[in-house]
Amino acid sequence: MTFTRRETLALGLGAAALSVLPIHARAATWDELIAEFTGGAAMADTGITLTAPEIAENGNTVPIDVAAPGATAIMVLATGNPTPPVATFNFGPLAASQAASTRIRLAKTQDLIAIAKLADGSFAKAQATVKVTIGGCGG
Numbered sequence: 001m002t003f004t005r006r007e008t009l010a011l012g013l014g015a016a017a018l019s020v021l022p023i024h025a026r027a028a029t030w031d032e033l034i035a036e037f038t039g040g041a042a043m044a045d046t047g048i049t050l051t052a053p054e055i056a057e058n059g060n061t062v063p064i065d066v067a068a069p070g071a072t073a074i075m076v077l078a079t080g081n082p083t084p085p086v087a088t089f090n091f092g093p094l095a096a097s098q099a100a101s102t103r104i105r106l107a108k109t110q111d112l113i114a115i116a117k118l119a120d121g122s123f124a125k126a127q128a129t130v131k132v133t134i135g136g137c138g139g
Contacts, residue, residue, distance in 0.1 A: 030077045030084040030113065037075050037115055038123045047124030048074070050114040059106040059132040067099035068116035068124060074100065080110025106132050 003011070028036070048068040056062040066074050066089070076086040089100040098116075109131045116124045 028084075030079050033075075033077060033085060034113070034115060037117070041123050043115065043123040043125040045125060047118060047122075048114055048116040048126045050076075050112060050126035050128050052112055052128045052130050054129070055131045055133060056106065057133050059108070061103045062106050062130060062132075063101070063103050064112065065099065065101045066114045066116075066126075067097070068114075068118065069098055070119050071098040071116040071124075072119055073117045074098070075115045076104070077113045077115075078104065078106055078110055079113060081105075081107050086112075106130060108132055 048066065048071070051065040052062065064076065066076060068074055072091055074089045074091075076088070077084045078086050086104045087100075087102060091098045110129070112128045112130060114126045118124060
């Protein structure tokens, strides 16, 4: 089988275009991510603690702490970010505590949601609102 130069270029450009296109054109919403993590199960309002500042002067480094005694996994979402999933922490049976601290980036004032999968298969949810100011000017 022989190809002309034009056919070879067309096949090469087509292959290059397919490799650049994203597989999933639409990002999942935070509601869909929660449903995927929990399997649609009900969530309790107790059993997890989310600590975040009420006002963050710099949205590039917002410190957060999450803790859920008896958890096997904790997922943190930022509802106003272009990509809502911030982190997922998994805890093994030998973990000394089921807590994590980190710094996250927030695009604007928004809600943070933390969901813990507990060892008994139930889920717990905590939510906090963080107001992001621009340059510390109260924007």
